[in-house]
Amino acid sequence: MPDNENTFDEVALELLYRKLEKPLYNVVYRWVWDGAEARDILQETFLRLWKMQARVRPETVEPLAYKIALNLARKRLRRKKILSWVGLEGRPPPPSEQPDPEETMRQEERDETVRAAVESLAPKYRDVILLSEFSELTYDEIAAALDIQPGTVASRRHTAIKMLRDKLEGWSPREDA
């Protein structure tokens, strides 16, 4: 009789996708700042999970998904920087979801401010703040995803919040992280 608790089949993958799609997309987007690229990374992440399905354990699959997605995002970002440096790829425009042109412009200005603030964070702080803001992972799970100690998650998050507050007046993080 098969052990259904440990099988990571297509149904389990789809359930995981439905659960992680939005938070993963938001985390990855804050690395690559490009909706199409973020979507592509999301798909690649789940393809990789599928490829390694025999080794996937349900209790650790969520931190693993974030770990894969962050690695892919960093890799893409490095490639984009190189392509940009040699002049083959420009900086993508920020997303615009508002139909009103004035509101769109204001939103784009805000997005640019946010992007500059987030990009000013060192990768180790950015990873922690993005995961603690968007994912529903615990500190232990974030630590597992980033290969660091849970205590380090807390201290890095604290530092990242302080840095962002300096750059974005009036902002405060969510409290339940």
Place this chain on the structure above:
Amino acid sequence: MTDPFRKLEPPSGGWAATRERIMEHERRRFQRLVVLATAALFALVFALVARPDRQDDQRARPALDRGVHPDLAMFDPVTEPVRIAPSARGHAGLLRVETPENPDVIFYHVLTTPPSRQ
């Protein structure tokens, strides 16, 4: 107030696209398996067809019957292991004498004539 973590909606159809990508991966994996299995089959058939045939075995048989090592049985024997270097001091001849008891044993008689005095 600017919220750096305004939640964005991912594009729709994400799971369908992901599933299609996974299916494409599975199709490619299956194709690779078919190619590998076909290549292995061809290699097996080639190994069976290209092995030394019976005719070679028959040609080696006399040597094998004489107790020659199998690795050497298909080698052509050395035509004549003994020869006389040309010399101006006289004429010499070589007479090959095979022994009926053992064909691998051959005697050579060297016949010489004294150089002529002119």
